[in-house]
Amino acid sequence: MDRREFLASTCAAMMTPGLRNPFRDDLDRIGLQLYTVRREMEVSVERTLYEVGRIGYRDVEFAGYFGRPPRAIRQLLDRNNLKSPAAHISLDTLRSGWFRTLQEASEIGQKWLVIPSLPENARDSIDSLKRTAELMNTAANDAQTFRIRLAFHNHDTEFKEVGGRRILDVLLDETDPKLVDFELDLYWITKAGADPFDYFRRYPGRFPLVHVKDSGGAPEHRMTEVGRGTIDFARIFAARKQAGMKHFFVEHDNPSDPLSSVRVSYRHLDSLQF
Numbered sequence: 388m389d390r391r392e393f394l395a396s397t398c399a400a401m402m403t404p405g406l407r408n409p410f411r412d413d414l415d416r417i418g419l420q421l422y423t424v425r426r427e428m429e430v431s432v433e434r435t436l437y438e439v440g441r442i443g444y445r446d447v448e449f450a451g452y453f454g455r456p457p458r459a460i461r462q463l464l465d466r467n468n469l470k471s472p473a474a475h476i477s478l479d480t481l482r483s484g485w486f487r488t489l490q491e492a493s494e495i496g497q498k499w500l501v502i503p504s505l506p507e508n509a510r511d512s513i514d515s516l517k518r519t520a521e522l523m524n525t526a527a528n529d530a531q532t533f534r535i536r537l538a539f540h541n542h543d544t545e546f547k548e549v550g551g552r553r554i555l556d557v558l559l560d561e562t563d564p565k566l567v568d569f570e571l572d573l574y575w576i577t578k579a580g581a582d583p584f585d586y587f588r589r590y591p592g593r594f595p596l597v598h599v600k601d602s603g604g605a606p607e608h609r610m611t612e613v614g615r616g617t618i619d620f621a622r623i624f625a626a627r628k629q630a631g632m633k634h635f636f637v638e639h640d641n642p643s644d645p646l647s648s649v650r651v652s653y654r655h656l657d658s659l660q661f
Contacts, residue, residue, distance in 0.1 A: 413661070414624070414659065418637065419446070419447050422450040423637065423639050423648070423649055432453050436464070439469070447470075448501075450475045457492075461495050472633075472634050473634065474500055476500050478519070480500075488500065489535055492535055498535060498536065499537070499568065499595070501538040513550040520558055523537055523567050524563050524566055527567045536566070536567070538568040539562075540569075540570040541569070541575055546580075569593050572598040573597055584623075587629045597632055598636050599613055602617055603615075603616050610639060613655045624661045637649055637656065
């Protein structure tokens, strides 16, 4: 096939409904933070994971295992063609039960354990933030034995200033990039009025995990399904290499119909190109 034939066939493919544009990128795996469907998980972990896989999700991020042991979780994932790259844990887990948590995560096949938030006394001063970062560095160093990385997930609180510096900036500066990653929540950074591209530029490669949920816009920033709000996800994902993005987890804190909500978000992301 010569150059003219290639261009002709490519243009024809671009005009064919249902085919991807070969000059643009898309998400090959879409994940779900299972906190979104926590009520369903309380009723039946087995049924919920089945429904999540049936929608099309291939990755899930846990926020508790609802009494199921690691081996049972791994079996359920395998049965539903799912993987769990990450799970949320509390900061206190780094102080007590850390090696047991790492062992369980390893059995499930997870590569990240994520701290979803900090208590106020762990972020109320520069000194407390430095102590928190030191704890993270130490725990993350221990996690290397299990080939697991530690990460931190932001809310809008982390864009407030303490001692003249943003909380998130202090954590990024004080944690070791070789050990500690960050899970950027694209809704909360939007609500806080911060610029994700500024963080991608200043801290390239530090954000392998992202939470994907949409905002209805200022001033209320009502949380909504992906594609029904104002966040330009295509533009953000186009910077995925600079940011270091590897996993994308849909989340909605309080959807009225969780399974319907995650289905809407999945369909939008599955069709998104950037």
